[in-house]
Amino acid sequence: MSAPAARPPATRPNIKSHIMRRRILVNRFILLLSMLAAVGGLFMLIWILGDVAMRGASSINWDFFTQLPTPPGTTDEPSGVANAIVGTLLMTTIATLIAVPFGVLAGTYLAEFGKESKFGATARFISDILVSAPSIVIGVFVYLLLVKPMGNFSGWAGAVSLAIIMLPVVTRTSEEMLRLVPTEMREAALALGAPYWKMLVQVIYRAAKTGMMTGIMLAVARVAGETAPLLFTSLNSPYWMDSMNEPMANLTTDLFNYAMSPYADWQRQAWGIAFLITMSVLVVTIITRLALHQRSDA
Amino acid sequence: MKRNIMLAAAALLTVGTIQAQAATTITGAGATFPYPVYSQWAHDYHKVTGVKLNYQAIGSGGGIKQIKAKTVDFGASDAPMTPEAMDKVGLMQFPMIMGGVVPVVHVKGIHAGDLKLTASELADIYMGKITKWNDVRIRATNPGVRLPRKSITVVHRSDGSGTTWIFTNYLSKVSGEWKTKIGNDKSVAWPVGVGGKGNQGVAAFVGKINGSIGYVEYAYALQNHMASVKLKNHYGNFVAPTAANFQSAAAGADWANANGYYMVLTNQPGATSWPITGASFILMYKSQAHPAQGKAVLKFLDWSYRNGAKSAMKLDYVPMPKAVIKMVEKTWSSELRNKSGRAIWK
């Protein structure tokens, strides 16, 4: 405590360099931890993915993409999940087409117009609550809303329940990303005489694009592996669909049924589906990212 | 970008609609346990007739709910509905396929069929009253078997399931204490043990924990080469879980006097009857609003009764005895009616 007083001023630089050294040490330590966290995350991904790939990659072949499912133990005919691939693609695409415009526009309001208003605060709070809705509860909700009144399970109902799960994630990430676009950019655009909405669409959305894309990809990834919301809405089917108005095949319900079954060939198929889902999300992410980059370069 | 997505979606929709054809489609939903065998039958039936039968495993509770809500053509449940509950909504039920529940153990040196247990021992293990493998009573039942001084870890299902319903139904029949303290349902308040999700979860725990006991479906125990236990049946014999012993439980059962086929195949008489046998049921409305659809369901079921036995046994299910099938089909013609009261089956 009394050290500074007792020491002659001449030693001050030493203290400073001591503090400096400590700052550098702390810095290095934190950066090391950060690197370890990143490497750890990557390690877990490789571990889990490697496990899934090892068990699942062998199921992936031409039949897997082109044939219909078969009962367990079938050896005399080819077996695949073609109908489920199409069903999942259809429902996820429709869900994305509903949730993305809805979520981005709602997020825009929260970030641009409703920052301080009570209305905006309520909508923001509610989106945060909606994120935690267990997927099975959303399934039950859509069941009550669509399936029961219409009297049958349908692909539409499945798509709607996926959209509801995506919505809050898209909304909140869009909001956060729009908010972070620096004020100067807005001012510059407005100073050029652009109307506010034009400024938003042409300048701010463009600036926040990458971040918003992250949100959308996370939302898609979130629903890609969900069984519970589909169980009571789209149901599932071993056949090709004739329309969106009937029970629709999907990968996740197949995955769940196969994984929980006693039969080795179905379990292998389950791992194949898990591998396919993860890989598809990877490929879609990479393609959209590349497309975004090219667009912004041009 | 967005336009591209739209185009892709539109393309997918057309792919979907090209497949359109006027084949009959039947939807059924419910119990998880018979899902593989119903899929097998539907697959084979589709090849023969072109009829699309879509059965989905959403749980027995779900099956009952969906048939009540009329979102499906038939429901399926592992636990039979009581005649009163069916009468309230105008449903009927009948058994379609059988299976059994098998206690499995993981004790070093004990293989399938080595260990024998009486009903009361099994109940007391699951109530936490027998806690060691070398308990006096277990030793007395198993002379000559070397049992370790290990604690017993009890494993049960964590999810609601017909398997648990059958298992606790058996324990309630053989132990008065179980019946009053715990009871019979698809999930119960277990006094001891850990819960695994599905047969998978139970098998994982039993496989991992030395000194554990669990219960799984017969097909599961067989496919995964688990160490099953011999149980003392109602007759007093120790029997192994085999397809023949399940059938003997079904054959010995008094179906003719079971009102609304409310029949649980646990603890049935018969020298070789496996005591924890169960049937899975189909639920349909007695008065069919769409008789053509109802008839299509019956045709499929009839076809499966006649031609499905072999494929069922291949998947380790147990087909219904012929006598029971005859009885069920007679019930179809006497109970299933269209709106104007005419029988829709024969």
Next chain:
Amino acid sequence: MNRVQRAVAGDTLFRGITRGFAGGIIVLFATLIIMLWQQALPSIHAFGFGFLIDSSWNPVTNQFGAWIPIFGTLFSTFLALLFAIPLSLGIALFLAELAPTWMRAPFGTAIELLAAIPSIVYGMWGLFVLSPLLADYLQPWLQDHIGGPLFLGAPMGIGMLTAGMILALMIIPFIASVTRDVFLMVPQQLKEAAYGLGCTTWEVVRDVMIPYGKKGIAGAVFLGMGRALGETMAVTFVIGNAYHLSWSLLAPGNSIASTLANEFTEADSDLYLSSLIELGLVLFLITFIVLAIAQWWLRPRKMGADQ
């Protein structure tokens, strides 16, 4: 209309549209709550407020109380955030500042990919791969070296700790990716000014980047937290699913979402079903309270860096 009028009209229209969609979220939520409330009425009438604090759950006697799942939900989510927040901040920092440029995009995608693994795969991986390792190595070590009431009971490899770890893994991509984007959007001038003052990287992060993106990071944490509170299948496989109340990290427990996943499809009595739906409502209530507390805690104080 002249140009200015047109611009103003366009602005009003645009604002109206976005407001409509924000309102749509409120309407959606209100419908959801009303429909669930109707379904939950039998249980609400039967058990009243006692439902929240009663710790019995017995389908045979039709006696239902939510306390154990409530406790398990909070406990497992707390653990998940405890593991995930520091790790995610570390990953975000690495991706935004430290990693060589060529590495950033692929590495970032890899972390996001953690969110794409189906939750049943997390569950089965947790059950078959992670939990045996925990049971054989980590948990006995924790008991021997730390001990205490937090580590009581047989090391089975499943339970709260495992659930917390799996959940952490599942929410890291949410928190890390959004935080990375937040870090990337911190204006370069701000960072350069701080470096110019002689700040170390960590100091720039601590004193410039985190305060600048505070709200965004909080939003990311809320996203992760919401995910953890409602995650179903993965938790169901590893939490142990026992209706026991214990502070031990090694003890099996239960969460609201796992109870729903376990019992919803098989429940057939009306009271049972409506109790499960009420449980779903309780989860919304929990999220509401936790978020309210978090926002009160994060409310803008004198140093509010943004706005």
